[in-house]
Amino acid sequence: MGTEGGNVRVVGGRYRLEARIGRGGMGVVWRASDTLLARQVAVKELGVDETLSEDEARQQRERMLREARAVARLRHPNIIVVHDVVLHDEHPCIVMELIGGGSLADRTARDGPVDAVEAARIGLALLAALRVAHAAGVLHRDLKPANVLLEPGTGRVVLTDFGIAQVEGATTLTETGGFVGSPEYTAPERMAGDRAGAGADLWSLGALLCAALSGESPFRRDSLGGILHAVVYEEVRPPAEAAPLLPVIRGLLEREPARRMGLDEAERLLLAYLATGTTPRPALSRMPYAPIRREVPGLRGRRISTRVLLVAAALVAALAGAALAVALLLAHRDDNAPSGPTSSAPGVSRTATASPSPTPTVTVTRQETRTPTAPPGYRTVADRKGFSLAVPEGFTRSLDGPRVLYTSPGRTFRIGIKLSAVPAGGPGAAQRRAAADGPRTNPGYRDGKVTDTSHDGHDAALWEFTWNGFSAAEGARHTLDLCWREGRRMYDVWVSGPVGRIDQARAYFDAAVDTFAPSATE
Structure with a gap:
């Protein structure tokens, strides 16, 4: 267990928290010192729903720890390294490598959108990360520019914040039934409340590539209702800056999961663009993405149903929470x-x-x-x-x-x-x-x-x-x-x-x- 002395907090008996460096929907991230190995690390404290009963809270903590440990088993240069998972003051904590520099969101805000070559490079790195995660049965579910770190000096692209990830066959790192994720980057099947497979992460990648190239998601609107309508119903309009990678982006932003471009095909097209400066047309026979579990019926052309409206109401209610x-x-x-x-x-x-x-x-x-x-x-x-x-x-x-x-x-x-x-x-x-x-x-x-x-x-x-x-x-x-x-x-x-x-x-x-x-x- 952790101890506290003055303004210093020690988690897991060895990780001394020094300064908060970020916060997400699932918790707070700290820069910390590993006093045992004398190295800098990042520690993410996951929040536990304080409204749950003692037994429900215990089950939620156990589920969080179990799934965090599953994520910790992922090993790939483009996935954040998880060093340890501990429990401190009844709050699960994930101890990760500390990446210097900022996120893709920070970079575009500071320097403006990236060019197509850099976007393709980032996209390939994230596809490699998702390949490993999906093979292990782990869905990220919150792929967005703020969760993509860019290591200075090396150019390494690192996918982080698996705090709301879902492990195949398990509930999520949040309470059952709660919506998690960033609506502008969330696949329509998840917005509609349907069960989503690995293809939902690929939809998010398509929106992320648009944001990297233009500075914002194509589904950004002034209100949550507007975002929901744009994701589920409106015609998808990638920005003009997406033209060099348009075949990939259009394939990833296919509303019907069964028709959405798969990981292999997206990787093939991005590699071709980097090699030739031109993105070839997709091979339709290679488009579908093999899901971890069944994919849901498509949403193309569907009017916003009562179920979708109920999901929207739930999201709005959540925003009031x-x-x-x-x-x-x-x-x-x-x-x-x-x-x-x-x-x-x-x-x-x-x-x-x-x-x-x-x-x-x-x-x-x-x-x-x-x-x-x-x-x-x-x-x-x-x-x-x-x-x-x-x-x-x-x-x-x-x-x-x-x-x-x-x-x-x-x-x-x-x-x-x-x-x-x-x-x-x-x-x-x-x-x-x-x-x-x-x-x-x-x-x-x-x-x-x-x-x-x-x-x-x-x-x-x-x-x-x-x-x-x-x-x-x-x-x-x-x-x-x-x-x-x-x-x-x-x-x-x-x-x-x-x-x-x-x-x-x-x-x-x-x-x-x-x-x-x-x-x-x-």
């Missing part, structure tokens, strides 16, 4: 918005509780002491206004009245900070006043939501909304805004970014809130 609510709660508020609370940071675990009022209450319990340590690709700034926080490399500082702004080149992403006296009614009242004034301060203001929460033990409120941006050229934007009270001060941190790049805005928001610290004189 603890796990997926976090994703919505991480939308920040715009730089032109009045001060108010925003969502909690990556080092915070959030648990939503049902509330009869229009505004739900979220209880936030911080799992570690805030630290200004900047994650890779960020730098810590000590601002003369009386605070420090981590901002991405290349962001520049400016002032907008009492607000401090750190903006990316071209002002695509904006991080805003405001310090003020505590207003009447505290964070919640301040955010609601700002939301009520939203149509005046933010052109095209819509989908506004204020959620009472807490941050580092302090009263807080999160405001999230979409708006049209300051000009037609700028386009629609999404804002996440967290405001909290510490002593006699109100701290407000927000991030805004393009609607089509909400995930990246959330990542910047997480880092800003997680590393924010008032100056000692504050």
Whole structure:
């Protein structure tokens, strides 16, 4: 079992947690030191549903450990190495190799989309990883750019985060019946609630290749309902940038699993492209992908059925719950918005509780002491206004009245900070006043939501909304805004970014809130 001393936590008797480096739907990832072998590792703590009975929770932990150990048996250069699986404070922990550098999502956000040659190289590496996983009966089920690591120096492509993987014949690493995964990259058969085979991972690969080439999934929409409709029903329209690899992408994004391009054929076409610069036409006789289990009937041309609508309702309900609510709660508020609370940071675990009022209450319990340590690709700034926080490399500082702004080149992403006296009614009242004034301060203001929460033990409120941006050229934007009270001060941190790049805005928001610290004189 792990021990705790001061701010240091030791998991499994040997893994000393040093800094949180990520968070996903299934848990928190830490950079840690293996004190026995004197090496750096990554430790992922998997969350256990606290609402389960003692017996149900025990069964869930056992299932998580059993399936995590099955994933640990996978061995391939393009699959993250799992060193150990332990139980700490009743939470399963997966100990993995630590990969320097960032993810494919980080790379495209920082440097823009990759070219077709690089996309083909990444695609081949992921196909090799899936071949090994599927042969062992393991489905990944959350293949997306954020789960693809790119090792600096070597160019190695590493598939990570098997935290929601499914082992053949077993339930998932989450509770039975719960939806897991990222809707923009989720196969239509899974969206429809049908049983999905290994071909679902290949659909996700097709969407991932589109995102690598263009910067976003072809199924990205402004709402969960819009994403569901796009995945299950709308005509699939790969971006123009996908043209060099279009035969592969169209084959992988075939809605009917039985007609979807198989792993062998996708690999053949990508190899041919790298060798000749041209992607040959698919061999139709080689298209079907042999499933781990039966594939479900196709969805091509099917109207959205009652079952699909029920799945959509379940997804929306899930988003109101603890796990997926976090994703919505991480939308920040715009730089032109009045001060108010925003969502909690990556080092915070959030648990939503049902509330009869229009505004739900979220209880936030911080799992570690805030630290200004900047994650890779960020730098810590000590601002003369009386605070420090981590901002991405290349962001520049400016002032907008009492607000401090750190903006990316071209002002695509904006991080805003405001310090003020505590207003009447505290964070919640301040955010609601700002939301009520939203149509005046933010052109095209819509989908506004204020959620009472807490941050580092302090009263807080999160405001999230979409708006049209300051000009037609700028386009629609999404804002996440967290405001909290510490002593006699109100701290407000927000991030805004393009609607089509909400995930990246959330990542910047997480880092800003997680590393924010008032100056000692504050």
